[in-house]
Amino acid sequence: MTTAGADTILKSSHLLGIEALSTGEITALLDLADAYVALSRGANKKTDVLKGRTLINLFFEASTRTQSSFELAGKRLGADVLNMSVKTSSVSKGETLIDTATTLNAMRPDILVVRHQDSGAAELLSRKLDCCVVNAGDGSHEHPTQALLDALTIRRRGRKFEGLVVAICGDVLHSRVARSNIHLLLKMGARVRLIAPRTLLPGDADRFGVEIFHDMRKGLEGVDVVMMLRLQLERMSGAFVPSTREYFRFYGLDAEKLKRAKPGALVMHPGPMNRGVEIDSAVADDIEVSVIQEQVEMGVAIRMAVLDALSRGLAKQGRNAP
Amino acid sequence: MTERIAFRNARLIDPANNLDAKGGLLVENGKIADVGPRLFNDADTHDPEIVDCKGMILAPGLIDMRVFTGEPGSEHRETLESASLAAAAGGVTTIVVMPNTDPVIDEPSLVDFIRRRAAATAKVRVVPMAALTKNLDGEVMTEIGLLTEAGAVAFTDGDRTISNTRVLRRALAYASTFGALVVGHAEDPDLSEGASVTEGEYAMRLGIPAAPAAAEAIIVERDIRLVEMTGARYHFGQISTRASLEAIAAAKKRGLPITCGVAAHNLALNELDVGAYYTFMKVKPPLRSEADRAAMLEGVASGAIDAIVSGHDPQAADTKRQPFAQAAFGAVGLETLLPVALGLHHDARADLSLVLRTLTAAPAKILGLNAGTLAKGAPADLVLIDPNDPFTVREGDLRSRARNTPFEGRNFHGRAQKTYVGGVCVFDRRAKR
Numbered sequence: 066m067t068t069a070g071a072d073t074i075l076k077s078s079h080l081l082g083i084e085a086l087s088t089g090e091i092t093a094l095l096d097l098a099d100a101y102v103a104l105s106r107g108a109n110k111k112t113d114v115l116k117g118r119t120l121i122n123l124f125f126e127a128s129t130r131t132q133s134s135f136e137l138a139g140k141r142l143g144a145d146v147l148n149m150s151v152k153t154s155s156v157s158k159g160e161t162l163i164d165t166a167t168t169l170n171a172m173r174p175d176i177l178v179v180r181h182q183d184s185g186a187a188e189l190l191s192r193k194l195d196c197c198v199v200n201a202g203d204g205s206h207e208h209p210t211q212a213l214l215d216a217l218t219i220r221r222r223g224r225k226f227e228g229l230v231v232a233i234c235g236d237v238l239h240s241r242v243a244r245s246n247i248h249l250l251l252k253m254g255a256r257v258r259l260i261a262p263r264t265l266l267p268g269d270a271d272r273f274g275v276e277i278f279h280d281m282r283k284g285l286e287g288v289d290v291v292m293m294l295r296l297q298l299e300r301m302s303g304a305f306v307p308s309t310r311e312y313f314r315f316y317g318l319d320a321e322k323l324k325r326a327k328p329g330a331l332v333m334h335p336g337p338m339n340r341g342v343e344i345d346s347a348v349a350d351d352i353e354v355s356v357i358q359e360q361v362e363m364g365v366a367i368r369m370a371v372l373d374a375l376s377r378g379l380a381k382q383g384r385n386a387p
Numbered sequence: 388m389t390e391r392i393a394f395r396n397a398r399l400i401d402p403a404n405n406l407d408a409k410g411g412l413l414v415e416n417g418k419i420a421d422v423g424p425r426l427f428n429d430a431d432t433h434d435p436e437i438v439d440c441k442g443m444i445l446a447p448g449l450i451d452m453r454v455f456t457g458e459p460g461s462e463h464r465e466t467l468e469s470a471s472l473a474a475a476a477g478g479v480t481t482i483v484v485m486p487n488t489d490p491v492i493d494e495p496s497l498v499d500f501i502r503r504r505a506a507a508t509a510k511v512r513v514v515p516m517a518a519l520t521k522n523l524d525g526e527v528m529t530e531i532g533l534l535t536e537a538g539a540v541a542f543t544d545g546d547r548t549i550s551n552t553r554v555l556r557r558a559l560a561y562a563s564t565f566g567a568l569v570v571g572h573a574e575d576p577d578l579s580e581g582a583s584v585t586e587g588e589y590a591m592r593l594g595i596p597a598a599p600a601a602a603e604a605i606i607v608e609r610d611i612r613l614v615e616m617t618g619a620r621y622h623f624g625q626i627s628t629r630a631s632l633e634a635i636a637a638a639k640k641r642g643l644p645i646t647c648g649v650a651a652h653n654l655a656l657n658e659l660d661v662g663a664y665y666t667f668m669k670v671k672p673p674l675r676s677e678a679d680r681a682a683m684l685e686g687v688a689s690g691a692i693d694a695i696v697s698g699h700d701p702q703a704a705d706t707k708r709q710p711f712a713q714a715a716f717g718a719v720g721l722e723t724l725l726p727v728a729l730g731l732h733h734d735a736r737a738d739l740s741l742v743l744r745t746l747t748a749a750p751a752k753i754l755g756l757n758a759g760t761l762a763k764g765a766p767a768d769l770v771l772i773d774p775n776d777p778f779t780v781r782e783g784d785l786r787s788r789a790r791n792t793p794f795e796g797r798n799f800h801g802r803a804q805k806t807y808v809g810g811v812c813v814f815d816r817r818a819k820r
Binding site for chain 1: 586587588591592593594595596599663664705708709710711712713
């Protein structure tokens with residue numbers, strides 16, 4: 066099992082996005098996460114690589130799934146975990162993001178996990194604080210641990226990234242999950258297709274080096290993996306798409322559309338799902354194709370790997386070395 | 388007793404009179420008494436105060452057509468006094484201040500307040516613009532006649548676009564009755580709602596809400612139509628895209644009374660300077676693509692763009708040290724206006740006389756000010772410029788109360804050495820601060 070002070074995995078002392086990671090760093094994180102999947106499936110799920118460390122989850126947007134995944138990851142590694150959500154903080158009293166963060170910083174956490182509605186919030190905090198910062202989703206920018214857990218899920222299903230064809234479908238415009246996945250998959254040698262109506266795609270989306278499809282059936286032709294994105298219901302009121310039923314008809318994943326994909330193609334979704342909007346229940350619950358539950362399991366393992374990797378950096382700096 | 392200052396051994400540049408020659412200049416009682424190539428050629432002048440310019444440029448003091456301050460209402464950001472200190476250090480002798488204050492400058496007593504406050508505290512001339520609509524709400528026009536009498540030099544809603552075309556049409560028609568100048572901001576309010584940067588690949592990668600560059604030209608083209616209907620004198624305060632420039636150039640060719648300005652930062656920076664969410668790069672209009680930046684440089688060189696402005700907009704740490712989407716727009720610029728403009732000369736894009744015209748004679752003509760010239764009898768508002776003085780911008784060196792410069796760490800050549808307003812030296816770079 067891994068121990069603190071083992072080989073360094075990440076060059077940076079923060080995980081702000083996938084864009085700045087090398088393929089070596091990504092592969093090393095996935096390898097480490099494999100070990101944590103095994104640990105988490107055993108009877109004793111705990112180790113002590115983060116013993117004595119303090120982890121703060123600072124969530125300005127509600128996210129039961131991501132927050133509990135980080136909490137569990139921290140606890141399984143032996144860290145003390147504090148959850149802060151916006152409703153219980155001073156932010157509602159007019160305190161700025163920086164004020165909140167510097168206050169927390171004075172309590173000397175080792176790692177701060179932050180989720181914020183604005184792009185660049187994690188980057189801003191990393192410049193102002195002296196603990197490790199993990200981006201748990203910033204605006205429409207990045208959500209690196211989601212892309213890593215998606216990659217782990219794909220790899221553990223025996224798929225090779227080189228030449229893999231992945232379709233990312235839905236609200237790409239607002240999606241940090243899409244951006245992180247695009248960066249990761251392209252770095253690892255996969256081919257990426259984006260499938261969405263023009264209102265949900267950035268105008269320059271092709272500049273990522275991806276293929277663009279507006280017809281879902283054509284876009285799904287022969288793909289190995291279908292990644293569905295959550296359609297945020299607040300975008301629904303006639304602003305970006307006219308109605309949920311029209312959206313489901315043209316961009317919802319059902320068994321009929323899925324037939325266009327390669328036999329045995331994986332269906333993924335970052336959750337929480339809008340059944341009958343972007344995905345049909347029959348597909349989401351089909352254990353032959355859907356790996357959605359596995360994604361959740363891999364989420365904990367990936368977050369353990371990320372926290373472990375960052376704490377090794379802390380030990381290298383000699384900061385509070387255990 | 389007559390107060391005299393003799394400037395000798397200068398390179399006189401006066402774009403208003405197409406003068407670019409070695410020579411001297413005499414100031415008497417705050418006015419330019421004489422100017423010419425042979426003046427004070429010999430060092431035997433008996434004047435009590437002699438300024439040896441050592442071959443440096445002596446030009447009319449700069450007129451900055453677009454300055455936001457925090458007075459009244461946000462004095463922690465900038466006062467008229469602190470803005471004037473920054474202006475003096477930048478070689479700017481006239482600042483035209485925007486009505487976007489708290490309260491909004493939308494009635495005669497407030498124009499009067501600005502003028503009296505400036506007279507009491509400011510080191511340079513302060514010329515107020517008044518709001519075009521009450522409270523900048525874009526609904527009810529202000530008292531354009533009375534405000535003009537009170538001393539408002541033009542009418543503008545500052546960095547807000549009037550979205551109601553009917554309101555703007557009436558305001559323009561009414562303004563033309565008084566021959567008043569209207570200054571517009573071109574940014575479609577619906578397309579740019581919630582946007583922080585210009586739409587494009589870089590904004591997409593950062594995931595920052597963005598507005599298309601066309602949001603500017605859409606309003607430019609609309610407003611040109613309204614000028615055509617109403618005959619009002621109209622100035623686009625800050626343009627930033629090629630499409631806007633082309634529309635304005637075509638309108639000028641048709642003989643419409645339209646002029647435009649560009650902010651120094653839109654000449655020097657592009658969308659990539661936003662870097663890793665640097666909020667000091669969040670400005671209005673936003674930093675554009677390199678192609679649009681190049682178009683702005685061409686526009687200045689060709690004369691299609693009339694004025695270069697600072698767009699000086701001081702912001703405090705609490706409004707800038709925020710996630711990008713929440714941070715305030717704006718950059719200070721009074722002290723970097725001249726250095727950025729001189730860059731066009733150093734890069735051989737435009738000659739010195741043309742560069743200085745955009746900062747002196749052109750704004751004076753647009754605004755109808757008795758300034759921006761070295762003509763005999765004009766106020767002795769002067770700047771002595773060393774066009775080659777190398778320096779690095781450091782926020783700690785700024786005179787402005789706010790520190791939000793987008794040029795931190797950038798190297799420039801050329802800046803003001805001495806600045807005179809009405810014959811009084813208001814800035815001397817060699818003097819201790």
